[in-house]
Every structure is written in C-alpha cells, then in structure tokens.
Amino acid sequence: MNKYVKWTLIGLLVLGALWAASFFIKSNSQSITEYETFKPFISSIEMKTVATGKVIPEDEIEIKPQISGIIDKIYLEEGATVKAGELIATIKVVPNEQALYQARGRVNNAKVALSNAELDYNRNKTLFDKGVVSAQDFQNIQLTFNQAKLEVENAQNDYQIILRGSAGGSSSANTYIRATVNGTILEIPVEEGDQVIQSNNFNDGTTIASIADLGKMIFEGQVDEGEVGKLAVGMPLTITLGAVEDKELSAKLKFIAPKGVEEAGAVKFKIEGDVDVNDDFLIRAGYSANASLTLEKKDSIMVIPEALLQFDRDTNKPYVEVATGEQQFERRDIEIGISDGINVEIVSGLEEDDDIKQWNKTEPIKIGDEEEGDGENAE
8 A cells, every 4th residue: 555655656746847847848938028119200299289169159149129028920030141120020018007007197197288288378379469468478388388289299109108119100119129230040039929028227138039140250168277378369270060070160269268267176268269160061159169279389300109208216207218239228318398199209318210119018919810919110
C-alpha cells in the first residue's frame, strides 16, 4: 500500500512540473506590444463653441383691443400676410349697465338744459330785435344756447360709444381690430365668441393677434460663463436649424447679456445675433437652432492628435513620449496652445521629424476571423 502511494505522489509531482513548465513557456511566448508612432504635422485649428437657442422675429407685435367685449368675427387666419391698417377682427360690445344708465341720464339732462336754453334764446331774440336787450347780453344768451346743443351732442356720442363701441360708423372705431404694422400673423389666440378685455393702465389686455416681419429674424441663445469672456459684438455666427437639414445661415453677434442666469448649477449668458434670412426657404418663428462661434483660429501651426498627450500626476503639465530607437521612448515635456478637441497646437518641445508614441494603444478587437486594428497614422 505504501509503495502505491509513493508512486502516486511521484506521478502527481511530475504532472505538476510539466504543467508549470508549459505555463511558463506559454506566458513567455506572448508577443511584445508594438507601439505605433505619429509625427507632428502642420495644420490649422479653430477653437469653437456652440450656443443652443432658437430663431425668433426681431420684433413681435401683440394686437390688443381698446374696448372690452366679445369677438364678433375674425377675418384672417394665422400665417396670413397683412399690411398696417388691415382689418383682423371686430368686437361686439357688451355695455356695462351702470355706465350705460349714467350715460343715458347725462343725455336726458343735456336735453333738458338745451330746452331751457332754447326758450331763453327765443325770448331774448325777440327782445333783441325790438332793441330792448343789448347786443352783449344777447351774445351771452346765444353762447349758452350753443353750448347746450354741443353738450347734447357730446352726451349722445358718449352714450353710443358705451352702447356700440363707436359714435356713428367711423372706420377707426374701437370695435375694429386692425393690424398696426406690416408682417405675418403668427398667432390668433382667440376665437369668435371669446370675451376680451381692453388694454388699460392696470391690465395688459387680451391679445387678439401677434404680428411679426419674418424677413427680420434674430438668433437668441445662451453660452456658458467660461466662454462668454471670449465673445465680442460683431463676431460672425453660423446658424443651423433643427427643422431644416443641410442649410446654414449667417449671422452677426449683436448683443451679450451683462448678467447671467443660473440654470442647473451653471451660469448662462444670453446672446443675440442678426440672421441673414435666405429667401430660398421659409424660416418659421421659434425654430430651434445652434449657433457656432469661432473663439480663436490659427493657421499653419504644428499640431499633434490630442490623444497622444499625457499629463504628469503631480504637476498636471503635458508631456509625450518620443522615440529614441526601435520601440524605445523617452519623456519630453511640451507646451501646448489651443485645441479643437481633436488636434492640439504644439508651442514648444517638439520638432516635425519627432516620432511620438501612441501610449494608449489597445489590443485589436476580433470580429469573426478578422481583426479590427487601432487605425491609421494620423499624419
């Protein structure tokens, strides 16, 4: 039994030694990773930022009534082109009973006063014709009579305005809602039968229509506080619309807000730019848009792919590894300039003929029987 155990242990030791030798040979036979290298090259870099926002009319006018009432009829639709003075809608007046009663009472009082003034005028005219009343006294009586007639007329006009919204058939009556500017009707938020409130010192009034000139549009957006200091009025903008593909509009920055607004923990500043409207297609008010701004641009400078950079853990300064021989590299501290997120400017520390190590090389990804490599040289 002891002999059997002895040979079993020897067999296990032999198998273990063979397995260890096999593992050692296999692990040492793996291929050494070969790092690709890239050379600096001459190119141009634009440092850009993108502001999100929308395209809106430069001026949007809200048409409000000068009298309260009910919408009697709407003559135009949203999207219609109008000229200043064109009729949009009419209002049917619902008079206030107390004001109507007071106006009617004023008319009656004025008529009574007129009747009395007329009697006095007729009596004194007869006496004046006989030479009994002086000319000056008769002129005063005639003036009172004329004033009484005007008071009746004014009271009747006030009564008609309260009752119908206008005195007679005037084309400029408060019941007629007309366009005040040339443009396009963007919105008519009321319908026939809706009650509207007049515009006064205490109330903005009900908006019956909003009108804007779609030929004068602006971009309104926001930029982060870290980039607003690099902007200047007059900078060119490139506008892309979310609703219109493959179309770009030119614009010029005209306003930068002096005060930021905090949103989700970040401070944003409002900007505006005049948009050059293209007649080839219609720009609708409220289109979402992105504005691309070039913050800085340099031409014919030495650059490398930003992915080649490494940063010192202690100083956080950039460096690269430059080839000194076959798969041999040394650290080289460099000074960098602007970056567009893909390439970065090399201010100092490198020459054009230096070979820079791709330090973050990954193993090829196998797809079936094929391998996907790390890509081509960026040069």
